[in-house]
Amino acid sequence: xxxxxxxxxxxxxxxxxxxxxxxxxxxxxxxxxxxxxxxxxxxxxxxxxxxxxxxxxxxxxxxxxxxxxxxxxxxxxxxxxxxxxxxxxxxxxxxxxxxxxxxxxxxxxxxxxx
Amino acid sequence: xxxxxxxxxxxxxxxxxxxxxxxxxxxxxxxxxxxxxxxxxxxxxxxxxxxxxxxxxxxxxxxxxxxxxxxxxxxxxxxxxxxxxxxxxxxxxxxxxxxxxxxx
Numbered sequence: 001x002x003x004x005x006x007x008x009x010x011x012x013x014x015x016x017x018x019x020x021x022x023x024x025x026x027x028x029x030x031x032x033x034x035x036x037x038x039x040x041x042x043x044x045x046x047x048x049x050x051x052x053x054x055x056x057x058x059x060x061x062x063x064x065x066x067x068x069x070x071x072x073x074x075x076x077x078x079x080x081x082x083x084x085x086x087x088x089x090x091x092x093x094x095x096x097x098x099x100x101x102x103x104x105x106x107x108x109x110x111x112x113x114x
Numbered sequence: 115x116x117x118x119x120x121x122x123x124x125x126x127x128x129x130x131x132x133x134x135x136x137x138x139x140x141x142x143x144x145x146x147x148x149x150x151x152x153x154x155x156x157x158x159x160x161x162x163x164x165x166x167x168x169x170x171x172x173x174x175x176x177x178x179x180x181x182x183x184x185x186x187x188x189x190x191x192x193x194x195x196x197x198x199x200x201x202x203x204x205x206x207x208x209x210x211x212x213x214x215x216x217x218x
Contacts, residue, residue, distance in 0.1 A: 026206070026210060027174055027175050027178065027210075028171070028175075029175075029206075029209070029210045029213065031206065047199070047202060048202070069209050069210075071210070071213035071214070073171040073213065073214065073217065074171075074213045074214065074216050074217060076213045076216065078209045078212070078213070080132070080205060080208070080209055081205075082139065082198060082201070082202050082205070094136065094139075094205070
C-alpha cells in the first residue's frame with residue numbers, strides 16, 4: 001500500500017482498517033479511480049483528480065484510468081467522475097458508458113474493496 | 115412521510131445536484147438561469163425532508179449535506195470560484211445521496 005495524505009493506492013484487497021481510513025472523507029463513501037489495465041485503484045481522496053495523479057505518478061496510463069465511487073453502507077458502486085469525460089475514447093459522458101470498462105471497474109472494485 | 119416518498123425526495127435532490135454539477139462544469143454562464151431554477155427546486159426538496167425520519171446511514175449524511183447546503187446554494191447562485199471543483203462537489207453529493215436513498 002502507498003499512502004499520500006488521504007489517498008491509498010490499493011494493489012491487494014484492503015484491510016478493514018484501510019477501508020475505514022479511505023471512507024473517512026465522505027462518511028462511508030469512497031471516491032475511487034481504477035486502473036483497468038493494472039487492475040489497481042486509488043481511493044480515499046476528496047477529488048478524483050488527486051487519485052488520478054497518484055496513479056499516474058505510480059506509472060499508470062491516462063487512458064486506463066476511470067473514476068467512480070463505492071458506498072460502504074449500501075455496497076453500491078457508481079461510475080460518475082469528472083475524469084471520465086473522454087469523447088476521444090468513446091465516452092462522451094461523466095458516467096462510464098463503455099460497457100466493458102464498467103464491467104472491469106466493477107470487478108476490480110469488488111475484488112479490492114468488498 | 116412514507117419511506118417511498120422520502121427516498122424519492124433524496125433521489126430528486128441527488129439528481130438535481132448531478133444535473134447542476136454537469137451544467138456548471140460545462141458552461142456556468144450559459145446555463146446559469148437553468149441552474150438557478152433547479153437550485154430553487156432543490157431547496158424546496160431539502161426543506162421537505164425531515165432528517166429524523168431517515169435511517170441512521172442516510173440521516174448522518176443528509177444532516178451534513180444540509181449543513182453545507184447554504185454555502186453550496188450561495189456559490190451556485192454566483193460565479194463559483196472554480197467551476198470544475200464546485201461541480202465535482204455537487205456531483206459527489208449527488209452520488210452519495212443516491213446511494214443512501216437505497217437505505218429507505
